Amino acid sequence: MSLQSAAQPVILLGMHRSGTAMIARLLDELGLFQGAELQEDHESVWFLELNDILLKRVNATWDNPAPIRGFLENPEAFDLTSRCLADDLSSKRTREFLGKKWSNKTGQLLGYKKPWGWKDPRTVFTLPLWLTLFPAAKLVCIVRNGVDVASSLKVREVKELQRRREEFDEKKSSGDRFRIQRAGFKGSARCLTLAGGFSLWEEYVEEAERILGKVSNSKHFIRYESFLADPAKPLTELAAFCGVDSDEAAVQRAIADVGVNATRANAYAKDPAVAEFHSKVRASRWMTHYGYDA
Numbered sequence: 001m002s003l004q005s006a007a008q009p010v011i012l013l014g015m016h017r018s019g020t021a022m023i024a025r026l027l028d029e030l031g032l033f034q035g036a037e038l039q040e041d042h043e044s045v046w047f048l049e050l051n052d053i054l055l056k057r058v059n060a061t062w063d064n065p066a067p068i069r070g071f072l073e074n075p076e077a078f079d080l081t082s083r084c085l086a087d088d089l090s091s092k093r094t095r096e097f098l099g100k101k102w103s104n105k106t107g108q109l110l111g112y113k114k115p116w117g118w119k120d121p122r123t124v125f126t127l128p129l130w131l132t133l134f135p136a137a138k139l140v141c142i143v144r145n146g147v148d149v150a151s152s153l154k155v156r157e158v159k160e161l162q163r164r165r166e167e168f169d170e171k172k173s174s175g176d177r178f179r180i181q182r183a184g185f186k187g188s189a190r191c192l193t194l195a196g197g198f199s200l201w202e203e204y205v206e207e208a209e210r211i212l213g214k215v216s217n218s219k220h221f222i223r224y225e226s227f228l229a230d231p232a233k234p235l236t237e238l239a240a241f242c243g244v245d246s247d248e249a250a251v252q253r254a255i256a257d258v259g260v261n262a263t264r265a266n267a268y269a270k271d272p273a274v275a276e277f278h279s280k281v282r283a284s285r286w287m288t289h290y291g292y293d294a
Contacts (some may be wrong), residue, residue, distance in 0.1 A: 003089055003133045006110045010117030010242045011134075013124050013212075014142035015204035016062065017152040019224040022258060023142055024119040026235055029254035031244035033116040036099025046097035047118040050088070054081070054126050063188040063200055065125045065207070072128055082132045089133055115243045124208045131215060138242065139217050141208055144224035145292045147268045147278040150197030153188070160187045194277045205286050223290070225265040231255050 010032060014020040024042040028034055035044030060067040071077050088094075094109035106112045117138075123130065131137060168183035190196040212219060220241045227234050232251055239246035268274040282293045 003086060003110070004135055006134075007113050007116065008134050008136040008138065010115065010138045010140060011123060011127070011130065012117060012119035012140050012142070013127070013208055014121060015124070015144070015146075015149055015201050015208075016121045017149045017156075018121075018142050018144035019222075019227070020119050020121060020142050022260065023140070023222065023227075023238070025258045026231075026254050026260075027117075027239070027242060027244060029257055030235075030239050030242075030246070030250055031115060032242055033102070033112075033114055034118055035097050036102070037096075043120050044097065044118045046094075047123075048120055050085070051120050051122045051126055054129065055122060057081075060125070062122050063190050065122065065203060068125050078129070082129055085129060086133055117242070121204070124204050124211070127211050131217070135217075137217055139212065139215075139219045140222065140238065140242070141212060141219065142222045142224060143205065143290055145266065145268065145290075146198050146201040146205070146287060147194070147274060147281065147292070148266065149201045150191075150194045150277075151268060151271070151274045153191040153197035153200070154194055157187050157189075157191045161185055161192065194274065198277075198281060202284070202286055205290075209289075228260060228262045228265045231260045 010027070012020055012024055012027075014023075021041045021043075024034060028042065034042065035046055037045040039045060039048070055061060055065070055068060058067050058071040071081075090108075090110060092108055095103035095107075097109060098106065098112060102112060127139075164183050164185050168179075188196075190200060218241070220238060222234060222238065232248075232255065235255065236246050236248070236251050239251065245251075268278045281287060287293050
């Protein structure tokens, strides 16, 4: 059996901090298998590692993804890496993704027949490779207001900076390590500012639009704010698209279990500094494109 004839995945796409974890959790509740080992943000450790390798080998990172474009545009480099991935996805190593329960039943990923997929925002940039392996993959794209994304990223990175400051102030012995290794800032310096995080959001949504516009795969789009306002109907539609349980009772249970929080929509308006930034960028290309220019 080839990867093309295996059960095709649902690939969840969207910028970091755009609600992709919420959507992944909801779909998990409804029966979309996303890996035996998941991080707290519901990302498959197995597919995360593969995307890590892909980006690192071309000197790209989640907050500086641009270098991967040159690689994707080189047919020879692309073909070699695609063939390597095909071997890995056809091997017994996929049992690590399936876990003991399902690998005992199916052997490896090629034999798995239930709805499955994964979520990793960086897949926005590695998607062309994955589609050579899974040409009929279903694509779900989640979009959130870019200012709220930037604000959420900044909050996370500022917390990390503060944690490192506290480590420095403790003045503990660093043993064999340089002090900078223990207490120096480690994270995304780009996302320490609203402007930096917003420009990264622009990169992601532009790449997603570019790639999705070129492929004929089945696609489903979710606007984060609309989803939060009334999740039952869009979740039912999403579940049907993904081929998982779309029964009304199951959908309501999933919403309750995950704890969909409508107050997270348009959070920028609650912070004067972030609201001011929104007023400066709301007329930009992608804010206007998605209707966030009001």
